[in-house]
Amino acid sequence: MTENSAQIASWQSCVIDGIVQQTPSVKSFFLRLSRPFAHIAGQHVDIRLTAPDGYNAMRSYSIASAAASSPIIELAIERLSDGEVSLFFHDIALIGDEIELRGPLGGHFLWPEPAVDAVLLIGAGSGLVPLMAMIRQRSTLKPTVPTALLLSAQTAEDVLFSKELHSIEIRDAEFVLALAITREIPIRASDFARRIDVAMVQDVLARLHRKPTQVFVCGSNGFVNIATESALLAGLDASIIKTERYGG
């Protein structure tokens, strides 16, 4: 057992250092770790809540922040109306509360280090979270990796980290942002007013100029199925596509 894996396996307490409402349904929680770790963009943590009678609830949440030496990590949690842990975070949690977590976890849906070739990211809703960690990680690299993000959301207001994404797009010629807005007409002509399909993936690939060697897709199961089938029909190989689906 290595020191690192022992750290992964054991629970630690962290303190909520900040809470930010990001969209109508998503809040960011900034957690100050008691035992800071270095993670790889795309990894998640397990969160464990304990009731006074000893009942535990455990859920996995992707880390939104880039790997850094900072003792604070960011989780962006969507409020699910039938959720148990997400409702606690949205309706009860306050700055200063102590939470148990362990991580970083996950050895598959990971930003490729060192990344050299083009990367295509496809996400929907809060499925952006692990992709955002990758985009933030990528921004620290020189030279930057050509990357396209195709992001589906119901309305412009539901686009998580919208300001940050637009500002990266403006200053970074190697970053392509394409929004698929499904319930209103997008303002930008470069965005799409429909659900993801093959033509859309082809369009984004053309803007990326280079064929991606890695594709990451995150969202609900239905979304991931449509997105990966579109990517396959657009000529991408199944072996380069990694998926993460919300579950249970």
Place this chain on the structure above:
Amino acid sequence: MVTRGFTGRGSDGDQSDRIPPGQHLVENFPVLTAGPTPNVELSDWKFTVKIGPRHVKIWNWSEFNALPTTKVTRDIHCVTSWSKLDTVWEGVLVEDILAAAGILQPTDFVLAHSYDGYSTNVPLADLLSGKAMVALTYAGKPLPRDHGGPARLLVPHLYLWKSAKWVNALQFTTRDEAGFWELRGYHIYGDPWREQRYTDD
């Protein structure tokens, strides 16, 4: 450590003795995979039993469906923390597959392989005595693609990543060879009742 203000949903009620530690009940059937969902035509489907690199037996879809089938009702537990009770499956028990292949216990370990390149390791003892099958139906219907159709391994007493979707081979190995998730931080055995989620749990 008690979490301030958290009481829990507490809806698991009298089922709580069927729910392993850290798990919660779901009514739906979540889908989790590492990559795209494979589309395997029944006319192309093959299932192979191998000892090391050696192919012992290969069935096509109709041949495999002619093997004796067994129906089971089992609780299933996913490492992402959901559990689902009383799921109904029908398929071919692993001991019936081995009998049809004409082999007994060539080694103590098995690596299951899938159409998408996935693999997972299970000790042979955990696949025998009615503990595991290659499932062909779920809830009385052909197994949907999302849940591993046409056929998936079902080893319900271990975390569900061991129940390889889109399974196409069982390979006997001399050692316990780690599979896809076992090489990526998940536990080599994966017993939900001992909460063996990650490598050192």
